[in-house]
Amino acid sequence: MRYLVCIKQTPDTAELPKISPDEAASGKLSVNLVVNPWDEHAIEAGLQLMESYGGATGAVTVGDEGAIDALRSALAMGCKDATLVEHTDEVDALGVAELLAGAVKHDGEVNVVLTGQMTVDGNSGAVPVALARKLGWPVLTGVAKIVELTDDSITVERVVGQARITVKTPLPVVVSVIKEIGEPRYPTFINIRKAARVKVPTLTAADLGVDAPAPVTHLSNFRKPPARDAHVKLFEGSPQEAAAALVDALLEEKVL
């Protein structure tokens, strides 16, 4: 079995509020970059599959040279190989999906593609589905648990709204996971050392025979959301007195 985890390098979530509109517009960020937190769960899922069913788990990302750091994190967690699709032209979700589909086909052996359910920067959650459509493969989103993998099928538990749905589909498949799939493991010291020395292969769109489409999604007028106009009113006194005053205030606001 071959599992390929698609990851993205994104800002450390604690630093997201520091990003300025200008940085967001140019894409040149001064904040600390890490593996997209949702994708860490996808890496964990890939490693668990490898441990349970054998085979090899690789990682791939689309980005500039700096994104190799994210791939090294994936290697340090336990991925067997990593590939950078170097692409610095502006791309949107469809462009990324096209490039990732090229990377999956280039690999040629992949049975299960794994992704996180969205990125903390783009937030659209469109890539897993778009990638599956480009590949012509089925896609399972919101996957909380992989129940069974066989030579030609996968059975998973999906969370959709408030329902949990157990669904089976033939391989190959794109699986996008949520946090419940498992907490990402910490890289071991030895793996970090090894990952630092790996020469990460780099491919371009041309190597993949892909013509990444020009963006069909156009962003403009980057701005900070209006600040919350909140000056907290504190209620004092005994818990009963404070609670009564709070409920009066909420009735006044017409939210109860």
Added chain:
Amino acid sequence: MKFLVYIETDSGDVVASSWEALGAALSLSDDVEAVVIGDKISVVVEETVERGAKKVYVVEDETRAIFDLDRHLADVKNALEASGADAFLASHTNNGRDLAAALGADKGAGVIADALELSLEDDGLKGVRGIYTGNILVDVTVDGAPQIATLRPRAFAPAEKVEGANAEVSLMDPADVDSPYEVLGVQRAEKGEVSLTEASIIVSGGRGVAKDPELGFDLIRELAGLLGAAVGASRAAVDAGFISYDHQVGQTGKVVRPDLYIACGISGAVQHLAGMGSSKIIVAVNKDEEAPIFSVANYGIVGDLFQVVPAISEAVREKVGK
């Protein structure tokens, strides 16, 4: 501009945020049609007419009872062709998100995903959405036909019922699709459990329940029950095993925007604020008056949630609904 709005159903019931997508379309155009796909959906179809769609395309079939991306997408494409709509709207639910992403990918069209606002500009749609987990807002326009947008639940007013509304209902054959998805089982939420993304009130618990997590969340659930609210939690509470992940609000949980968010024993890390910062009114209950949650809260009580939350429940019993 002609709109086609996707009215999502699940086992015959409407997914309520679909009415918001219909409302958004009706606020922008007089020419609004809808597509309803599912099984045993006559009530939903009737309500779609009552809420003002001019024409409703209906695919009713046993195989459509539960959302199936390939089948529902094929039906939507048929409805789009029959309608000739210029724009397609859906609520940004799990299924709405997947449907729009697949439609966009197949048609090479962009998607305005998870829009907070929507307007018309130059014969197309213009949306406002958050990126960097809501820390930056942008205007978004897309290329492609149809113009596609998914709307953040609770960001748009639902379409209201109209007296004497009348619409043409067009029954369509289900698209002939071999689906790769075989559903083996469905487990639903307990009756009465309110969905976080649809809730108008949320009561959430955090690390502050640690000294007795079971009692802490019992008190939070009691208050939530009195208010008809959903129960939320911070990542800290989920990671500590106090409550299951489906209750998590925040960056790696759910993004919510209720009218009232009551944060109990939640310090207010930026990752949590990213998930609930656009709530209309925020109430914080925390022992630590320096907790960052107070900087976004409208109202606060500095105190022990084990005393304050039951006191709020008591006050609600006394004062609300009288």
